[in-house]
Amino acid sequence: MSGNPGAKHGSVGRARVLVVGGGLAGLEFASALAGHGVGDIMVLEAGPGEDLDHIHRAYSRERASEMVFAPEGDPHFHRPWSSRTQPHYTGISGLRRRLGGRSLYWHGVILPLEDWALREPWWPADVVADLTTGHRGGPSLYDRVTADLLEWSGGPAGEDGGAGARRFGGQSFRPLPRACRAVPGTDRWEAYTPLEGWRGADGRVAPPAGIGVRCGTDVLAVDVRDGRARGVVVRDGAGGTETIAADTVVLCAGTVESTRLAVQALTVAGVLREPRLGGLADHIVQGFVVRLPAGGPPPGSYYVPTSPATRSYLRMDVTPDGPGSCLLDVRITGEQLPDERSVVECRPAADFPWPARVRSGLRPEDRRLVAAQREVLRDFWRAAAPEVGVLARPLEFTAFGDADRDNTRVLPGRTRRQPVGRPETWTSLLGTEDHEGGSLPLGRVLTSRHEFVGLPGLYAAGPAVFPRLGAANPSLTTIALSRRLAAALAAESR
Numbered sequence: 001m002s003g004n005p006g007a008k009h010g011s012v013g014r015a016r017v018l019v020v021g022g023g024l025a026g027l028e029f030a031s032a033l034a035g036h037g038v039g040d041i042m043v044l045e046a047g048p049g050e051d052l053d054h055i056h057r058a059y060s061r062e063r064a065s066e067m068v069f070a071p072e073g074d075p076h077f078h079r080p081w082s083s084r085t086q087p088h089y090t091g092i093s094g095l096r097r098r099l100g101g102r103s104l105y106w107h108g109v110i111l112p113l114e115d116w117a118l119r120e121p122w123w124p125a126d127v128v129a130d131l132t133t134g135h136r137g138g139p140s141l142y143d144r145v146t147a148d149l150l151e152w153s154g155g156p157a158g159e160d161g162g163a164g165a166r167r168f169g170g171q172s173f174r175p176l177p178r179a180c181r182a183v184p185g186t187d188r189w190e191a192y193t194p195l196e197g198w199r200g201a202d203g204r205v206a207p208p209a210g211i212g213v214r215c216g217t218d219v220l221a222v223d224v225r226d227g228r229a230r231g232v233v234v235r236d237g238a239g240g241t242e243t244i245a246a247d248t249v250v251l252c253a254g255t256v257e258s259t260r261l262a263v264q265a266l267t268v269a270g271v272l273r274e275p276r277l278g279g280l281a282d283h284i285v286q287g288f289v290v291r292l293p294a295g296g297p298p299p300g301s302y303y304v305p306t307s308p309a310t311r312s313y314l315r316m317d318v319t320p321d322g323p324g325s326c327l328l329d330v331r332i333t334g335e336q337l338p339d340e341r342s343v344v345e346c347r348p349a350a351d352f353p354w355p356a357r358v359r360s361g362l363r364p365e366d367r368r369l370v371a372a373q374r375e376v377l378r379d380f381w382r383a384a385a386p387e388v389g390v391l392a393r394p395l396e397f398t399a400f401g402d403a404d405r406d407n408t409r410v411l412p413g414r415t416r417r418q419p420v421g422r423p424e425t426w427t428s429l430l431g432t433e434d435h436e437g438g439s440l441p442l443g444r445v446l447t448s449r450h451e452f453v454g455l456p457g458l459y460a461a462g463p464a465v466f467p468r469l470g471a472a473n474p475s476l477t478t479i480a481l482s483r484r485l486a487a488a489l490a491a492e493s494r
């Protein structure tokens, strides 16, 4: 089987399980389900499937950063929504529409969600037990997935080759766990992707037994009839539509797209009164980048675990930057609290897809978190600067939501011009961390088995299903939950 755009492969027309979206969540789910011996799975991916390489394997560090932070240069960048609260959810906020999705862009940071975030009433107790205590008579999903990913990386600290813990700027940093590995014979690296088991000898897509893949296939809607999901409606190659039937449909199209598909389906099914779902959240992230003279911490990625007081964790990346200097990239990542007013909403129309709009903003608690994060960064810099012999110039931040000082400040073209010792601060706009989630929460919109309440046959996976985000990056949990859903559906099908 191959993934050429528009090409049809496998049992087109009907499948037992349809997976909408071939990104991190969808491919991990499909692979795990097939691994349990379930067959007749079809992955529907809107983008092409010829290039299966991670961007940091395919391109230089500089070019890969530009693809992320100047996405107009990435042919796969696509934003299928509009923002009602600009500049949030604009700029670099969007999908990378290709087989592999953002698993071919991510940095491989794998941290479990914090205990305080996983507490009830947010996360259902059975999901938390599977993630943290034990799953189906074996180790917890967090333990298993972390072990698998670190084994894939070839060492405990992935790309950094095991850089040790160190004290710097008054903080105790540990090596950041990353599912990354070096590409032999080059200065490049790649992060884990579930496509790992999908590459044929000729480099083309060759899905595991039991899985078909259809690329270039835009899913317009879930086919809802008689109160149940019966399949999906896709755009065909000739500009018309085609229905593909299935017993089970799993939405894995990224948070906003999966929510758009869910809003349509739940509205058609009469489950949703207004065509919108709330709870959309991203991480609140800010930081500074500074060029330092030699003598600072050795190159690597480090972090200070989350403080419950700030619901945030501190990260520092040190990169060699020419003779006698290095680039210090410091960021603090915190939780945007779930908020029913932060929504994905649709405008019902005669045809699918219904246009999707996003609305999001900070609650007063989030604003306090922004201020607390800035204090952590200032304290850190005040202590760190003298350690490397530079003046601790004060960190000046502008108002949250200033599009002129967002995370694109770390583009190589900008940092290259920075004089040694002068820090440049930045604050991400909401929706631009690629960590958006929370709009299809387990235990509320979904059962704790990922099925939509009131719409049997329809499931979802990905960060969309997190009841709250915590501060940790989402993908360790995304992978764990995709495997959990696969195990549950496989057990049912026996």
Ligand SMILES: Cc1cc2nc3c(=O)[nH]c(=O)nc-3n(C[C@H](O)[C@H](O)[C@H](O)COP(=O)(O)OP(=O)(O)OC[C@H]3O[C@@H](n4cnc5c(N)ncnc54)[C@H](O)[C@@H]3O)c2cc1C
Pocket: 020, 021, 022, 023, 024, 025, 026, 044, 045, 046, 047, 068, 095, 096, 097, 098, 099, 100, 101, 102, 103, 105, 106, 107, 108, 109, 110, 217, 218, 219, 220, 252, 253, 254, 255, 257, 433, 434, 435, 436, 461, 462, 463, 464, 473, 474, 475, 476, 478
């Ligand atoms: C530069 C970068 C760095 C990151 N670093 C980290 C990190 O270090 N740690 C971490 O935890 N996370 C990280 N992330 C975030 C992580 O990559 C995402 O959270 C994750 O990929 C989301 O998984 P997903 O399957 O929900 O979405 P995606 O991976 O985006 O996959 C969605 C797929 O669905 C397809 N699709 C969308 N709509 C349709 C449709 N209508 N029909 C058919 N197909 C459709 C898309 O084309 C895409 O392939 C990073 C992201 C980026 C971009």
